[in-house]
Amino acid sequence: MTIDRRAVARDQFLAALRQSPQLMGILNVTPDSFSDGGRHFEPAVAVARAKAMVAEGAAIVDVGGESTRPGHSSISAEEELRRVAPVLEALAQGFDAPVSIDTGKAAVAREAARLGASVINDVWGLQRDPGMADAVADTGSAVVAMHNRERADGTIDILDDVERFFERSLNLAAGAGVPFGRILLDPGVGFGKTPDQNHSCVWNLDRFRRFGAPVLVGLSRKSFIGRITGAALDNRLPGTLAADTIALMRGASVLRVHDVAENRAALDIFKTLSAAAKPSARLEDDGRARIVLALGGNVGDKALSLRRALRAIAGEPGIELTAVSRLYRTAPWGKTDQDWFVNACALGRTRLAPVALLERMKALEVDLGRVSTERWGPRVIDIDLVAYDDISLRSEKLTLPHPELFNRAFVLVPLAEIAPDLIIAGVRVGDAAASLSSEAAEVMLLD
Structure with missing residues (x-):
């Protein structure tokens, strides 16, 4: 598979999972994996x-040459490649679906990418092999960064x-130049966790x-x-389907x-029912206001600053983020003789009053390092704070909706990505973004 075909396969997978949840098929070419070792x-x-x-x-096939089951024996990069290389070489011929490589070794990841793998699935989240982040960046791969621990510790907040x-x-990914849009996160259920911690990670998946x-x-x-159902390894399909369905409901992609x-x-049933079960406005009204936030910055590590801000907002009491756009590179607005910006939008719900919410956001800006300038x-x-339910407000501190909203492509483009049908002040967001087509063309995905 050529580099171009790898990029196409990578982007095909990433685009698909942004539209709806996808399946990754497990292909262990090992003699000792816990479930299917030796079969393939x-x-x-x-x-x-x-x-x-x-x-x-399956939208993608994940090829692994080293078992990561509890108590597994480590193997050399040479042995791992001896197992996976023939499979990857064969899949490069007439196999159009994306392929990922399940490995914790940078050398294996690089060679697998050369042989056609477009995603690197690292069970140590770029933190075990110091060359892994560079391997991901240099090969233009997407990456799955999985949480892991050497051993379980029941005393910690998992x-x-x-x-x-x-x-x-x-x-690590940002430092190596890996685009944020090519990163997936895996909480690592079953890796360095107690049974209760595994349960917590699944049920609280939306937190990540x-x-x-x-x-x-x-x-x-x-x-x-097996611990919950008492089922032996070969009889765990019903339990797996139940757990996977819960994971989908908690936000798994x-x-x-x-x-x-x-x-x-199971996935088809989930997608069909969830699409038909969109709540009415009346059922959605739980006393919390729907809010729209726009974020931007152009100092330091811009993308990292926005991600930190999103996590800080999500951690604020009384605020729930429900959707976050991708990151966009945009030209400066208002004062044009400065560096380019990174922008994003987020949707959320809160019971905080508009001015109280604004003050909370301004305090967060200071906590995150903002210094007042021109x-x-x-x-x-x-x-x-771009919009707060359908409230129209004009005060010394705050105007809602934001008075420049419909003039700013760097807000409308990311907002239209996550809420094209949202109506603000009688205007559909998707239509407003389309009306700024020339300005919108200059708002580029960062990743």
């Missing part, structure tokens, strides 16, 4: 299984530990969506399912599975 060790058998999984509904781990992974990256989960046939056809059926001048972070 021969290259011809592995290739046949890869093709079958795509036919059954959700906090996962979040801090993801922060480090994202920092606040990073703004798609969330992948691998629950298929895992031991926590990718399910990593062994049993593709069965999970495809109007429209350089800033580490700017958080604007």
Whole structure:
């Protein structure tokens, strides 16, 4: 597979999961993986299984040459490549679906990318092999950064530990130049966690969506399912389907599975029912206001500053973020003799009053390093309250909707990405963005 074909396959996968949840088929070419070790060790058998999984509904096939089951024995990069290289070479011929490489070794990741893998699935989240982040960046790959621990510790707050781990992974990726839009996060269920911690990660999966990256989960046939149901390894499909469906309801974008056809059926039912179950405005009214926030900055590590701001907002009491756009590179507005900006939009819900919410956002700006400068001048972070339900407000502190909203493509383009049908002041966001077509053309995806 050429570099161009790799890029096409990578972007095909990323685009698909932004539209709806997808399946990643597990293809272990190992003699000792916990569930299917030895079944696909021969290259011809592995290739046949890869093709079958795509036919059954997998959007991507994840090839692994080293078992990561509890108590596994480590192998050399040379041995790992000896297992996966023939499979990757065969898949590069007439296999159009994206392929990922499940490895914690930068050398294996680089060679797998050369052989056609467009996604690197690192069970140590770029934090074990110091060359992994550079390998991802240099090969133009997408990456799955999975949380892991050397051993379980039941005394820690596992959700906090996962979040801090993801922060480090994202920092490593940003430092290597990996575009944010090519990063997926995996809380690592079954890796360095107690049973209760595994349960917590699944049920609180929506918490990790606040990073703004798609969330992948691998629950298929895992031991926590056996502990709950009492089922032996080969009888864990019903439990897996139940757990995967809960993960979808909690915000998973990718399910990593062994049993593709069965999970495809469950996924199709989930997608159909969820699409038909959009709540009415009356049912959605729980006393919280719908809010629209616009974020931007052009000082320092711009993308990292926006991601930190989004996480800070999501962590604020009384505020729930419900959707976050991708990051966009934009030209300066108002005062044009300064560096380019990174912008994003977020939707949320809150019971805070408009002015109280504004004051909370301004306090966050200061906490995140903003220093007052000239109007429209350089800033580490700017958080604007763009709209608050259908309220029309004009005061010394705040005007709602934001008076410049419909003039700013750098707000409308990311907002239209996540809420094209949203009506603000009688105007549909998607239509407003389209009306600024020439300005919108200059708002470029950062990733």
